[in-house]
Amino acid sequence: MATLAANRDVIERRSDVLSGTPRAHAVDRWIFVFMAAWFIAIVLAGFIPDSLMKIEAVRAGERPPFPLVLHMHAVLMGSFLLLLLAQACLMATGRSAQHMRLGMLGIIVALALVVVGFILAPTMYHISWNAAQAAPLGEREKLLGALAVPENILLLQLRIGILFPLFLAIGLKAGGRNAGMHKRMMFLATAMALPAGIDRIPWLLHSMPDSPLSPDLYTLMAIAPMFVWDVLRNRAVHSAYTIWIAVSIPFAVAVHGLWDTPMWHQTARQIMGVG
Numbered sequence: 001m002a003t004l005a006a007n008r009d010v011i012e013r014r015s016d017v018l019s020g021t022p023r024a025h026a027v028d029r030w031i032f033v034f035m036a037a038w039f040i041a042i043v044l045a046g047f048i049p050d051s052l053m054k055i056e057a058v059r060a061g062e063r064p065p066f067p068l069v070l071h072m073h074a075v076l077m078g079s080f081l082l083l084l085l086a087q088a089c090l091m092a093t094g095r096s097a098q099h100m101r102l103g104m105l106g107i108i109v110a111l112a113l114v115v116v117g118f119i120l121a122p123t124m125y126h127i128s129w130n131a132a133q134a135a136p137l138g139e140r141e142k143l144l145g146a147l148a149v150p151e152n153i154l155l156l157q158l159r160i161g162i163l164f165p166l167f168l169a170i171g172l173k174a175g176g177r178n179a180g181m182h183k184r185m186m187f188l189a190t191a192m193a194l195p196a197g198i199d200r201i202p203w204l205l206h207s208m209p210d211s212p213l214s215p216d217l218y219t220l221m222a223i224a225p226m227f228v229w230d231v232l233r234n235r236a237v238h239s240a241y242t243i244w245i246a247v248s249i250p251f252a253v254a255v256h257g258l259w260d261t262p263m264w265h266q267t268a269r270q271i272m273g274v275g
Contacts, residue, residue: 027229029092035187035226036085039194042222043081046200047074064127073120076113077193083109084190091183107172114165121157125150125272148260149209151268155255156195156212163251164192167244184226184240191223192248198222212255 057063083106090099128150132143171185195215199208207214230238258264 028233031226031229032088032183032187033085033092035223036081036088038225039187039190039222040081040085042194042201043077043197046197049202050200064131067123067127069116069120069123073113073116076109076116080106080109080113081190084186087186088183110165110168114161117157117161121154121161122272125154126274129272129274148265151265152209152212152260154268154271155258155264156215159251159255160193160196163248164189166247167192170243180238181240184230184238185244187226188223188240188244191219194219194222210260212259216252 054063054066058065083102087099087102087106090096090102125147128143128147132140132147135143167185167189171182171189174181174185176182195218198204198218199206199215204218205214227241230236230241
């Protein structure tokens with residue numbers, strides 16, 4: 001057993017070139033800083049034009065004002081991404097003690113983000129539902145039919161709400177005893193939430209709302225720089241990616257299988273309490 005444990009330790013050290021070791025290259029330290037900045041750029045590319053458009057619609061009286069929970073979610077998501085960037089910079093510059101202290105704040109923000117996310121989804125849905133119920137009869141059927149889109153998107157929101165905290169928990173549990181798993185899983189967890197920004201980037205080709213294929217493909221493309229560097233540098237696929245894919249695939253199959261089916265629309269309305 002001791003021999004097996006030693007072998008696993010050797011494999012882990014070989015597959016994860018940590019900052020500060022003689023083998024470490026500058027890219028080994030800064031690839032995660034790049035990934036954090038890359039994630040922020042993706043989110044901004046989607047949410048800035050979308051938010052400006054919706055703000056203008058609110059001013060024109062074409063849609064109701066944003067609920068408070070939406071502002072809370074935006075602040076928390078922005079804070080989490082900035083913390084991810086700060087944590088990556090701290091480790092890249094060798095300040096692990098500050099990294100650990102700031103990590104506690106990151107855990108609190110992540111937990112709050114999950115809770116607010118589960119409040120936000122039904123809040124936004126009920127705004128659309130109530131608008132449909134208050135509309136004239138001829139317009140009501142059209143608005144109720146349009147609810148099929150947020151009902152389908154609920155599948156993606158549920159997947160994020162489950163897998164984002166799950167992968168964060170795996171990364172946090174790895175902690176100091178498995179730095180390679182910890183740092184990779186922090187980014188793979190964050191990648192689960194990227195479709196919310198990716199779907200809003202106006203110049204990308206999208207399969208939405210007809211199919212959830214493009215969010216899945218673009219998420220894989222988003223983590224590609226980190227994955228490709230890992231494989232090229234370490235000549236191996238780190239176990240973090242194996243876990244991420246193995247857990248994600250059943251959820252992807254479920255999302256694609258249920259997408260826009262009558263059974264799911266009925267189930268979504270029951271979840272939202274309007275069935």
